[in-house]
Amino acid sequence: MLKKKVEKLMGxxxxxxxxxPDQNWCIDKINLAIEEIKRIERLLTTFSNDSITFEINEKAGICPVKVSEEVFSLIQRCQMISKITQGAFDISYGGIDKKFWNFDLEMKELPDAETAKKSVELINYENIILDESQKTVFLKKKxxxxxxxxxxxxxAAEMAKRKLIxxxxxxxIVNAAGDLTTWGYQESGQPWTIGIADPNLRTxxxxxxxxxxxxxxxxxxxxxxxxxNNKKYSHTIDPKTGFPVRGIKSVTIIAENxxxxxxxxxxVTVMGIEVGLDFINQLKHIGCIIIDDNDRKYFSNNIRLT
Structure with a gap:
């Protein structure tokens, strides 16, 4: 049988x-996955004084923080992605000045270029210093x-899947607010059917x-x-300019992990359509679908959808 459970986790x-085989068996397994996601949330949240992420941020510019192998490896992988995307992905985005980019109804105008640039001056993955021998993380700038x-x-979805397997x-399927991972087959023996959301109508x-x-x-x-001024600005900020990216409504990535x-x-959203597709086309076993502001669809070389 197929059993589903919805829970609010990681916000x-x-x-x-x-x-x-039966409902009780399924529920027991699902609860194991939920506990795993809660464990990861406790590690990664920035909203709890008890999390290692909070401690790393508190010690920025002061001293390195010793972390678990799990957290160290995750940050290492983040650094690798930052390098191959030339900084378009950067976990140090947390230092962005929120007063310029709160994206609420009170925001009526964009800051000038200099102010925008200043708002992201602390974003630089190269200033995240990892010591492999000591398993420490140090943010260079206060x-x-x-x-x-x-x-x-x-x-979290990947780790929950691992726990279930x-x-x-x-x-x-573990579906984390649209970021999902699948394994095995439906009860019918067929693969899982996944829908890609229409950015103009989420339902x-x-x-x-x-x-x-x-x-x-x-x-x-x-x-x-x-x-x-009748122009839409997304919440995705280009870490190099400090301005929201424009031109793309949605990017869908298909990968094994x-x-x-x-x-x-x-x-890919930050890179833009041409550079983003070229980047994805250089990666094995990864596909990409982009929808631009005019609802045109673009596909990486290994995607064939109509």
Whole structure:
């Protein structure tokens, strides 16, 4: 049987689906996944004084912080993604000056270029210093902050999937607010059917496709944006200019791993259509679908959707 459970975790809607012999068995397994996601949230949250992420940020510019192998490895992978995206992905975005980019109804005008640039001056992944022998993390500049908003949901989904597989779940889906990972098959023996959201109408989809052992993540400007002088500005900030990116409504990444899919969606948005597609086309086993502000659709070389 197929059993689903929805829970608010990491500030987002998680839906966990598993195929199993009976309802009680499925519920027990789902609860294991929920506990794993809660564990990861305690590690990565910036809203709790008890999290290691909070401590790293508090010690910015002061001293290195010793972390677990898990956190160290995650930050290492983030640094690798920052390098291959030339900084379009950067977990040090947490230091951005929020007073310029609050994206609420009171925001009526854009800051000037110099002010915008200043608002992101602490964003620089190269100032996150990792000591592999000591397993420490040091933010070089005072005021720097890291955050895992660009990768955390995908990482949690991937870890929850791993926990479920370790406990005998052969088929399922972990959907972290649209960043999802699948394995195995439906009860019918068919692959899972996944829909890609229409950025103009979140409750609708523009295309579906069948997948298994595959992950999908979408980054879009339809959830958080501001209108200034009749132009839409998304919540995604280009870390190099300090201005919101424009021109793209949504980016969907298809990859084997949910963490990778989640982490690549935002930098492709920052890179733009041409550079973003060229970047994805150089990566093996990763696909990309982009919808621009005029609803034109663009596909990486290994995607064939209509």
């Amino acid at each position: 987002n809607r998680f839906e966990i689906s598993v195929v199993g 005021g720097m902050r890291i955050g895992f908003g660009g990768i955390g949901k995908g990482y 370790e406990n005998g779940v052969k088929s399922g 609708s989809i523009f295309s579906t496709f069948k997948i298994t052992n595959t992950s999908v993540a979408t980054s879009g400007n339809y959830e958080k944006f501001v209108m200034i 949910a963490e990778i899919a989640d982490a690549l969606a935002t930098p």
